[in-house]
Amino acid sequence: MNSAAAIAVILVVWQILSSTGIVPDFLLPSPVDVARAFVNDFPLLMMHLKVTLLESVLGLVIGIATGFAMAVLMDYFEPFYKAFYPVVVITQTVPAIAVAPLLVLWLGYDMAPKVTLIVIVTFFPMTVGLLEGFRAADGDTMNLLKAMGADRIQIFRHVKLPGAMDRFFASLKISASYSVVGAVIAEWLGGYSGLGVYMTRVRKSYAFDKMFAVIFLISAISLLLMSAVEILQKRMMPWRTKD
């Protein structure tokens, strides 16, 4: 509630700054102008949004799957962990914005480079989050299950995997927001459609009202994705919501 009030105050101040002419229109369009641009361009925005959203979700799903597979392998085989963990860390020191043009050159102007970039930026938080979760499993509990005659797969299913859920969802929230940003960045560097493409076009024509409209749309989508993750988390972790 308080944050809604804070946002309202910011919008009001912004509107006053614009309509009194303290900040000129061509530098900063007023919130009303932005809203008007949003409404006027709505069908076009939705068309681009569909593409971006598809890329994000696709990239995120593949990123989660990759992260999960990496984490399981690293947890299961110590040599694999020792060999690949540093490599995984190195992939993250390379800035996404530097890789994106290469991906476009290699994979063309369609969805492939966008999805690939999203996979690169999202699999890392998933791998690290899950791996830490697996490794934090309680030794006494695992011993107890061993005494019950459980094998490694059963221990994974009953102790490690459910125990890692907290970290899984924390990572998923990060990855979900990365996925939208990743898609937009990849679209900047080449493509036929998507919010990033739209953004590049309106920037080139100095249509700042449309620019702000698409920025707000992107934040809204990120927030929506994150709250979808939260809803999913509540459903998958029912023990958290009981007093």
Added chain:
Amino acid sequence: MQKLAAVQVTKSFEGKTVIKDISIELNEKEIVCLLGVSGVGKTTLFNVIAGLSVPDSGNVMLNGADITGKAGHISYMLQKDLLLPYRTIEENVALPLIIKGMKKGKAIKKALPYFKDFDLEGTEKKYPHQLSGGMRQRAALLRTYMFSEGAALLDEPFSALDTITKSMIHKWYLGVMEKINLSTIFITHDIDEAILLSDRIYLLTGRPGRITKEIVIREKKPRRDDFNLTESFLNYKKEIISHLGM
């Protein structure tokens, strides 16, 4: 009739012998206690009996069969209840059966009738954090029972509970043991608890740890409420204290 036995068990870690030539036995429906100061190798012996570690020499026998170094036969319970926080009580209790390959629904069905004996009615669908410490220990004990082939190890199961809860759970424990078919070895460093619950007490002393004395508690069961205030109780206590050199 003999249920479980450790025969001449020796175990060392990094060249240091922790326990030496330990032989203990547990008869049908008996409660036997291992009493000793910390660091005497009680938990080492425990891991050997549970099949979690292999002894240097010696054997573990269950119902006459050799189970040395084999897990999956002897259930145990620790001071920490180790209930899985993300599973309901009925799922937790049924876990040993699920591990043995039973379908979840069937396993829960098999566990449910025992909820009454263990005073856990109404907790079936709850999660562990919604239960009190005493209730959680009872649920852990029921889980131990579900997985036992008639014998269980309890490693300081009640030491984390406060005094009042503890004395209540002692009474409850003796009561429930009358109803179910379980033989238990439990480890404690609480002398009163040992005398109160046990049929026999093994005293573990020295380095490496050995069984240096066996005391039979002759008070019949069910034990009267004021057993811990009687002369004979105090005599047992004196005997133990002088042997442990406290």
